[in-house]
Amino acid sequence: MNTRSISRFVAAGGVSLGLCAFASADVLVWDFTPGMPGSYGLSNAGGAIASIHSTFDTVTNQLEYSVNFSNQITRGYWLALNGGPNPKGHAGEMALFYFDAQNLAAPVLTAYAYNGVNGPNSWQDGNPAVAGNQTPDLIKGANEAAGFVQSISAANVGGGRTLSFVIDATDILNHSPMYPDMVDPWTGTGYGDQLGIWFHPVSSFNASYTGTRGRINSLSIGTQGWLDGSFFDTTRMVPAPGAAVLAGLGGLLLVRRRRSA
Numbered sequence: 001m002n003t004r005s006i007s008r009f010v011a012a013g014g015v016s017l018g019l020c021a022f023a024s025a026d027v028l029v030w031d032f033t034p035g036m037p038g039s040y041g042l043s044n045a046g047g048a049i050a051s052i053h054s055t056f057d058t059v060t061n062q063l064e065y066s067v068n069f070s071n072q073i074t075r076g077y078w079l080a081l082n083g084g085p086n087p088k089g090h091a092g093e094m095a096l097f098y099f100d101a102q103n104l105a106a107p108v109l110t111a112y113a114y115n116g117v118n119g120p121n122s123w124q125d126g127n128p129a130v131a132g133n134q135t136p137d138l139i140k141g142a143n144e145a146a147g148f149v150q151s152i153s154a155a156n157v158g159g160g161r162t163l164s165f166v167i168d169a170t171d172i173l174n175h176s177p178m179y180p181d182m183v184d185p186w187t188g189t190g191y192g193d194q195l196g197i198w199f200h201p202v203s204s205f206n207a208s209y210t211g212t213r214g215r216i217n218s219l220s221i222g223t224q225g226w227l228d229g230s231f232f233d234t235t236r237m238v239p240a241p242g243a244a245v246l247a248g249l250g251g252l253l254l255v256r257r258r259r260s261a
Helices: 002-013 014-024 241-260
Strands: 026-033 041-044 047-055 060-071 076-082 095-100 108-113 138-142 147-158 161-166 194-202 205-210 215-221 224-235
Touching: 002 014, 047 194, 060 076, 060 194, 076 161, 076 205, 095 161, 108 147, 194 241
Parallel strands: none
Antiparallel strands: 026 047, 041 224, 047 060, 060 161, 076 095, 076 194, 095 108, 108 138, 147 161, 194 224, 205 215
16 A cells, blocks of 8 residues: 555544544543642541542553552542532432452452532441431442452452452442432543542451341441542543554555455
8 A cells, every 4th residue: 555545544534533632632631649639638547548549540440549658557448529519418319339458369359329418428338317327328239249349359469468459330330329419410420621539547457247149237436537629630541643543554554455455
């Protein structure tokens, strides 16, 4: 194929190449280090946060969350994410993740609809606005990792500790809450161009699980710290234009050769 023919193929495939680059731009990235600008409160009582890295793909709904601690006291956490305001107090709008790393060799992730309380009891009381403990709104239990948890790890690195998960958040996003907010819609998890976070690491996470789905049956926690923040800016992961064009061109040339064969 000569230069003129290649140019014609690139022009013909311009829409496809553009779509390829645009799709990659739907991956949002958030990185946090203590001391960076922003509106947040931070306590290291449950583990000294060194850095956090998160990505969210708005096309595939893949959510990654990885936190590095500079010490090794953290045994778990609870976490809520949304697209801007501090999630704390926003009942019936998003998931609360419980990361159990009491056994570092076998971490466990569960998810409940957040009940809005400034504490970890969404697993116990689905609607604190009503007296007594109402049925908790379990979204994903400990026995429902298949198709949900794509990877999960808890590991000591040097003198620190890293807790990470990657999930398919589709079922979280599509969940119909048992106790929805009467004004604000269910957002589930993830974020857009901005991020809000309610994150509480703890020095002990003693949980038991029961039932077919693996709901939390009991939970006692140790000392807790937190990162509570709102309206952090995220960035979009955009590939180098040259790389996208070359990848697309390679595919077009392959199609051309197959048709000529």
